[in-house]
Amino acid sequence: xxxxxxxxxxxxxxxxxxxxxxxxxxxxxxxxxxxxxxxxxxxxxxxxxxxxxxxxxxxxxxxxxxxxxxxxxxxxxxxxxxxxxxxxxxxxxxxxxxxxxxxxxxxxxxxxxxxxxxxxxxxxxxxxxxxxxxxxxxxxxxxxxxxxxxxxxxxxxxxxxxxxxxxxxxxxxxxxxxxxxxxxxxxxxxxxxxxxxxxxxxxxxxxxxxxxxxxxxxxxxxxxxxxxxxxxxxxxxxxxxxxxxxxxxxxxxxxxxxxxxxxxxxxxxxxxxxxxxxxxxxxxxxxxxxxxxxxxxxxxxxxxxxxxxxxxxxxxxxxxxxxxxxxxxxxxxxxxxxxxxxxxxxxxxxxxxxxxxxxx
Numbered sequence: 001x002x003x004x005x006x007x008x009x010x011x012x013x014x015x016x017x018x019x020x021x022x023x024x025x026x027x028x029x030x031x032x033x034x035x036x037x038x039x040x041x042x043x044x045x046x047x048x049x050x051x052x053x054x055x056x057x058x059x060x061x062x063x064x065x066x067x068x069x070x071x072x073x074x075x076x077x078x079x080x081x082x083x084x085x086x087x088x089x090x091x092x093x094x095x096x097x098x099x100x101x102x103x104x105x106x107x108x109x110x111x112x113x114x115x116x117x118x119x120x121x122x123x124x125x126x127x128x129x130x131x132x133x134x135x136x137x138x139x140x141x142x143x144x145x146x147x148x149x150x151x152x153x154x155x156x157x158x159x160x161x162x163x164x165x166x167x168x169x170x171x172x173x174x175x176x177x178x179x180x181x182x183x184x185x186x187x188x189x190x191x192x193x194x195x196x197x198x199x200x201x202x203x204x205x206x207x208x209x210x211x212x213x214x215x216x217x218x219x220x221x222x223x224x225x226x227x228x229x230x231x232x233x234x235x236x237x238x239x240x241x242x243x244x245x246x247x248x249x250x251x252x253x254x255x256x257x258x259x260x261x262x263x264x265x266x267x268x269x270x271x272x273x274x275x276x277x278x279x280x281x282x283x284x285x286x287x288x289x290x291x292x293x294x295x296x297x298x299x300x301x302x303x304x305x306x307x308x309x310x311x312x313x314x315x316x317x318x319x320x321x322x323x324x325x326x327x328x329x330x331x332x333x334x335x336x337x338x339x340x341x342x343x344x345x346x347x348x349x350x351x352x353x354x355x356x357x358x359x360x
Contacts, residue, residue, distance in 0.1 A: 037246030038351035061259075062181055063104040063242065066174055073176075075110035077101055078169035084358050086133065086163055088207050090200075090219030093166055094136030096294060096360055099223045100245070101170040102144045106228040107241040107297070109180045110172035115141060117151040117168050122161030133164055144223035146170065177236055184239040185260035189328040190306040192299045194227060194313055195220065195321040197249055198277040198291035204359045205284065213280045222295030227318045231299065234312045240300035243293070245360055247351060250289040250336065252298055254350040258334045266326035266338040266348065289338075290351055292359045300328065 033040040050058065057065050064077035079100045086093045102112040117137065121130060141148050155161075203219040205211070224243065231238060240260075244252040257264045273288045281288045295318065301309050306324065313319030336348040 032357045035246075035357070037251050041246075042350070060181060060183075061255075063107040064110065064170075066108050066110075066181075073174040075105045075108040075172050075174050076169070077104040078167065079104060081166045081168075081360055082162070082358050083204065083360055084162065085204075085207055086129065088219055089203050089216050091221040091294075092133060092136045093164060094133040094138075095140045095221050097137055097166040097168045098140035098144055098146065099221050099294060100360060101168040102146055102223045102225055103243045103294075103297070105170050105172045106223075106225040107180065107243055108174055109178035109228065109232060109238070109241070110174045111225050111229065112144065112146045112170045112172040114149045114172075115146055115168050115170045117148050117166065119151070119153045120161060120165040120167070121153065121155045122163050123155055123158040125161075125163050130164060133166075137166075140223070144225060175232070178232065178238075180238055180241050182240050182242070182256040182259035185256050185262050185264075185300045185328050186239070187262055187328050187330040188303055189239055189262075189300045190303050190324055191253070191264060191266070191326040191328065192301065192306065192310060192313070193244075193249065193272065193323060193325050194224075194297045194299070194319045195295070196272050196274045196277070197244075197293060197296065198273060198281065198288040200294040201248070201286075201291035201356045201359050202277050202280045204292075205356055206280070211280075211283075213276055213283070215276060217276055217280070220293060220295035222318055224295065224297050224318065227297065227313065227316045230312045230316045230319075231309050234308045235301060235305040237305070238299060238301050238309070240298070242298045244296060244298055245292050245294060248288070248290040248292055249298065250287070250348045251350050253336045254348070256298075256300065257328075257336055260328070261333045263329040263332040263334070264326060264336045265329050265331075265345075266336065268338050268340045270323055270325050271338075272321055272323045272325075286356070289348060292356065294360065303327075 034044050064075045067074045067076060081093050081097050083093050083096060101115060105112045199220040203217045206213060206217050240256055242252045253264050277288050310322055313322035337345045338348050339345050
């Protein structure tokens with residue numbers, strides 16, 4: 001008896017040739033790790049979304065796309081926010097929605113001008129909650145100097161929306177002569193972080209899990225466009241900017257190292273990790289380098305401009321704790337390592353999934 005032959009569905013992605021460490025074919029359904037900014041997120045983007053939407057602009061996989069339009073260079077970005085809880089020390093989902101998109105545009109050197117905003121509301125959520133989120137979003141937009149000019153509202157059945165989800169998209173102009181993208185990192189460049197690492201993720205976790213760490217941990221959620229403007233005022237040739245949100249500093253630096261084909265070496269003793277975050281991570285079994293930030297940036301600049309950039313950052317209210325944390329090196333291209341206090345090195349890899357789900 002001849003067995004029937006089942007032909008492949010031409011509308012479905014072909015998983016047969018994938019060779020990822022944990023390929024999507026091992027996960028026939030979406031799992032939380034696919035949204036965590038780690039290797040699973042990267043596989044989802046690389047193997048499913050990029051083939052579906054592939055084009056030269058998208059191929060850069062930067063925080064915001066830089067487009068030529070009508071003789072101007074336009075930065076364009078979109079982001080969705082599903083954080084729980086909706087309100088946390090230092091902000092709310094409304095603040096995140098504005099600052100996240102403003103910061104993504106700033107990582108291309110653009111000053112955000114206009115935002116769109118989409119509210120997805122769960123049936124039964126209190127209107128007072130929606131009103132507070134809208135008020136927070138409006139206040140954050142005013143503080144960042146950006147205008148919300150269009151939007152949308154949808155309602156889903158009770159039990160299918162978890163309160164409130166937000167989406168924002170933004171546009172802004174990239175000044176002439178600015179070329180900021182991960183591919184520009186090169187050996188000899190200096191790696192700078194604008195402040196204390198891991199604060200946002202621990203602030204969210206402390207509220208979500210009801211854990212006290214002896215003092216309230218407040219999110220660092222903030223718009224970084226002013227800080228970036230101050231940096232570009234003293235050094236127009238900043239090579240790379242990245243806000244280390246999901247996956248933290250480690251994931252962002254791994255993405256940069258792979259995109260540029262350089263190695264990155266961090267100095268453990270120079271990492272600005274506050275004691276509260278270090279203690280919380282020790283208690284929770286987390287690594288601060290993988291914990292999300294919402295008001296910090298990583299900058300990679302030429303060594304001869306590093307001191308001037310660092311001084312400009314420290315003179316800004318959001319960069320007072322800026323520090324040099326490492327450098328780009330020709331060795332181990334595509335890999336990030338940390339040099340410990342004992343002179344040894346350890347690999348700082350991209351996580352498979354995420355340590356803290358739904359932190360933005």
